[in-house]
Amino acid sequence: xxxxxxxxxxxxxxxxxxxxxxxxxxxxxxxxxxxxxxxxxxxxxxxxxxxxxxxxxxxxxxxxxxxxxxxxxxxxxxxxxxxxxxxxxxxxxxxxxxxxxxxxxxxxxxxxxxxxxxxxxxxxxxxxxxxxxxxxxxxxxxxxxxxxxxxxxxxxxxxxxxxxxxxxxxxxxxxxxxxxxxxxxxxxxxxxxxxxxxxxxxxxxxxxxxxxxxxxxxxxxxxxxxxxxxxxxxxxxxxxxxxxxxxxxxxxxxxxxxxxxxxxxxxxxxxxxxxxxxx
Amino acid sequence: xxxxxxxxxxxxxxxxxxxxxxxxxxxxxxxxxxxxxxxxxxxxxxxxxxxxxxxxxxxxxxxxxxxxxxxxxxxxxxxxxxxxxxxxxxxxxxxxxxxxxxxxxxxxxxxxxxxxxxxxxxxxxxxxxxxxxxxxxxxxxxxxxxxxxxxxxxxxxxxxxxxxxxxxxxxxxxxxxxxxxxxxxxxxxxxxxxxxxxxxxxxxxxxxxxxxxxxxxxxxxxxxxxxxxxxxxxxxxxxxxxxxxxxxxxxxx
Numbered sequence: 001x002x003x004x005x006x007x008x009x010x011x012x013x014x015x016x017x018x019x020x021x022x023x024x025x026x027x028x029x030x031x032x033x034x035x036x037x038x039x040x041x042x043x044x045x046x047x048x049x050x051x052x053x054x055x056x057x058x059x060x061x062x063x064x065x066x067x068x069x070x071x072x073x074x075x076x077x078x079x080x081x082x083x084x085x086x087x088x089x090x091x092x093x094x095x096x097x098x099x100x101x102x103x104x105x106x107x108x109x110x111x112x113x114x115x116x117x118x119x120x121x122x123x124x125x126x127x128x129x130x131x132x133x134x135x136x137x138x139x140x141x142x143x144x145x146x147x148x149x150x151x152x153x154x155x156x157x158x159x160x161x162x163x164x165x166x167x168x169x170x171x172x173x174x175x176x177x178x179x180x181x182x183x184x185x186x187x188x189x190x191x192x193x194x195x196x197x198x199x200x201x202x203x204x205x206x207x208x209x210x211x212x213x214x215x216x217x218x219x220x221x222x223x224x225x226x227x228x229x230x231x232x233x234x235x236x237x238x239x240x241x242x243x244x245x246x247x248x249x250x251x252x253x254x255x256x257x258x259x260x261x262x263x264x265x266x267x268x269x270x271x272x273x274x275x276x277x278x279x
Numbered sequence: 280x281x282x283x284x285x286x287x288x289x290x291x292x293x294x295x296x297x298x299x300x301x302x303x304x305x306x307x308x309x310x311x312x313x314x315x316x317x318x319x320x321x322x323x324x325x326x327x328x329x330x331x332x333x334x335x336x337x338x339x340x341x342x343x344x345x346x347x348x349x350x351x352x353x354x355x356x357x358x359x360x361x362x363x364x365x366x367x368x369x370x371x372x373x374x375x376x377x378x379x380x381x382x383x384x385x386x387x388x389x390x391x392x393x394x395x396x397x398x399x400x401x402x403x404x405x406x407x408x409x410x411x412x413x414x415x416x417x418x419x420x421x422x423x424x425x426x427x428x429x430x431x432x433x434x435x436x437x438x439x440x441x442x443x444x445x446x447x448x449x450x451x452x453x454x455x456x457x458x459x460x461x462x463x464x465x466x467x468x469x470x471x472x473x474x475x476x477x478x479x480x481x482x483x484x485x486x487x488x489x490x491x492x493x494x495x496x497x498x499x500x501x502x503x504x505x506x507x508x509x510x511x512x513x514x515x516x517x518x519x520x521x522x523x524x525x526x527x528x529x530x531x532x
Contacts, residue, residue, distance in 0.1 A: 006519045010298055049378075054325045056379040096375045122374050238440050 002191035003233040005159040007064050013159040014066040014089060014151050015051065017044055018140045019127075020167035020200075021073030026131035027168070030204045030257065037129035040166050040200070044069060044127045052096045052124075061093040068147065069126075072140035074133030080126050088147045099124035137171035141179035148186050148193055160191040165228075168200040170221040180228035191233065196253030197225040208256040210240065210247050222256050229254040286404050286464075287312050287393060288528045290497050294508040297519050301501075306472050306523040307333035307386075309341040315393035315407075316341040319417050319523050321472040323385040323445055328363040332384035332448045335359055340390040348390065348412060349452065359384060359448040383449030387415025389470055393462060393527065405529055407462030414452045415443035418476035420469045421460060422490045427483060428466075432456040436480040439473060464531035469493060474520035478511065497526055 007013050025037040032039070048067065055062050068089040071079035078088045083098040090098075105123040108116045144163050151161060163183065186193045205218045210232070214223040229252040232240060240247045289312050295304040305322035307330065318337035322329025339355050340348060364380050366372075372380075389411065396406040411419050413432040416439055421429035433439060444453040462468070469490065471479065482489035496504055504524075511517035 004518075006296075008296075008298070052375050053379050053382065056327060056375055057324065058328065059376060061375065096373070099374075102374050122378060124374060235441070239442060242440065242442060 001235075003160060003235045005157060005188070005190035007159050009062050009064060011158055012064050012066055012091075012155060014068070014148070014155075014161040016067070016089070016144055016147060016161060016163045017047075017069045018137075018144060018163060018165040018167075019044065019069060019071045019079060020135060020137070020165075020169070021071040021079070021130040022133055022135040022169065022172070023073070023131055024135075024168055024202070025073075025129075025200075027202045029200065030202065035129075035131070036168055036200050036202075037131040041127055041129035043166075045123065045125050048095060048126050049124055052092055055092045055096075061096045063091040063093050065092045066090065066151065067092060067095055070140055070143055070147075071130060072136045073130060076136050076139045076143055079130075081128060082126070084126065088143070089151060095126065099126050100128070101125050134172035135167065135169055136173040137165070137167060138173045138176045138179045141165070141176055141183050145179070145183045145186060148183070152186060152188055152193075156188055157190060158188045160188055160193045161186075162194045162196065164196050164198065165225075166198045166200065167225070168202065170224075177224060177228055184230055192230070194230045194233070194253060195228060197229045197255075199225050199254070199256045201257045203257070205257050210245050210251045211254060211256070212248055212250040212252070217256060226252055226254045226256075286530045287315060287407075288530055289317060289526060290528075291523070291525045292496060292499065292501065292504040293524075294501075294505040294522045296521050297509075297512070299521075303330070304521045304523075305330040305333055305386075306521040307337045308470075308523050308525050309334075309337035310525060310527075311341045312527075314341075316343070317391040317393070317468075317470060317525055317527055319389050319470045319472055319525055321387045321415070321417050321521065321523070323387075326385040326447075327379040327383065328359070328448075329384045329386060331362055332359050333386045333388075335362075336386055336388050336446065337390075340388075349455070352446070352452070356383075356448050363448075381449070383447050385445040385447045387413075387417045387443055387473065388446050389413045389417035389419055391419060391468060391470060391527065393468070393529075396461060404531065405462060405464045407529060408459065409462055409468065410459040411457070413456045414446045414454065416440075416473040416476065418471055418473070418479070420471075420476075420479060420490070421462075422467045422469065423463060423465070425488065425491075427488075427490070429458075429460055430480070431458045433476060433480065436477055436484055439477050443473070462529045464529055466529040467494070468527040468529070470523075470525040470527070472521065472523045474518045475522050475524055478517045481516070493524065493526070496524070 066089045069079040082100045103123040106118045107121045109119045111117040199222050214226040217223045232251045289310045291308045307320045310317045318340040320333035320336045322333035391411045393409045396408045419431045446452040479489045
């Protein structure tokens, strides 16, 4: 059955994040006092943190995952900072050892007695927010394809890599649909790679998570992103339902007008490979 | 290794996932046949020191006197913390090791207690009563006279998910299933972790009797069992995961 390969040091998979860094990302998220670039950077850093912790085994970090971030705005460029600068993909153990900095932040958590308390938490930062230039999404998708072709040559039997594209608008460098289709054609022996898209609209339209068709989507840019997105593979439907999402066989890995919380949830579903069998 | 007491005999077999040694196996099994207590646990690999946590769970359950298992968890969680992080308090760790330890370890768990039934005549030859508790998808199957009598807690292969209930070394159990039943001489109680349980139920669902194959393995060495497991993996019948089997045999007098 596809999408069932074991993920291990010997057979790692990869997560590649494509982040819109165009000027419009400086705009606020609807109804929030945080701009889109900051919100997306927080989500990506939080997700990298989660991915690192999922690979800690005893005293080591096992390279079950390779991860990369490609930013597209003024340029299309590998966007992890510090010692990882210029690397399109890095094994997770290197990511663990090389954050730009580790911040202390305050997070509200349950106090176990029905209330909430503020707690200091560590917040490593690998990826800085940026909002500058146009939206060369097509070039970013093409670069992702190049990176993944190489990963798939090295890891032909891997759990299919997942690409998450976070954007607030339309590509400025031509129709991205053919580039997305080329990317989705890539495969390991375990299935085609997965391309998920999150559209962070500035318009106050109702959010929509994991839709089954494009009809309810407000504008053409959103409908295009829906069409560019992979269907959720059957093994992902169970975890998505457990997370309270209404999903079916036609559901695509797409969220529209997602607020910060749903972006994190979207990323979590998208990367929720088999919890127990990841070695 | 074989464990035995008069008329209640058990045998456990384990095989690690591919490329790992038995020492790296994060499944755990324990049995004290004299006291009728048996347990298997499956440490979740994406957690810290999961194998240690799984071992502590099964050893504590089989060594415990009472059934108030959840009461025993807080001291057990403290023992896990001491063993998982034995360094003096002020020694720094990389941020990811420290945060991982704080999250703790997770495992699925299945515990079984077999006692003489009230109506038994004290010969030890049955009948028996048994009680089982489960968190997650480590399973128990009871076979009597070549028929599958009971399946617990997972009844169908489709029920296996990638996120079963787990018991954590820092948190209360997510959810607990309990059941009980009776035992007759000749019955088999098969305990197994999820990969083998999934194989077992799929075989049952296609009309096969997988316990006949398991029965043949009771005389296998650990190496021979590992070869059988590898054969099933190559045939794509069994997922590449740690595998644990514990057979509890209710012998006739």
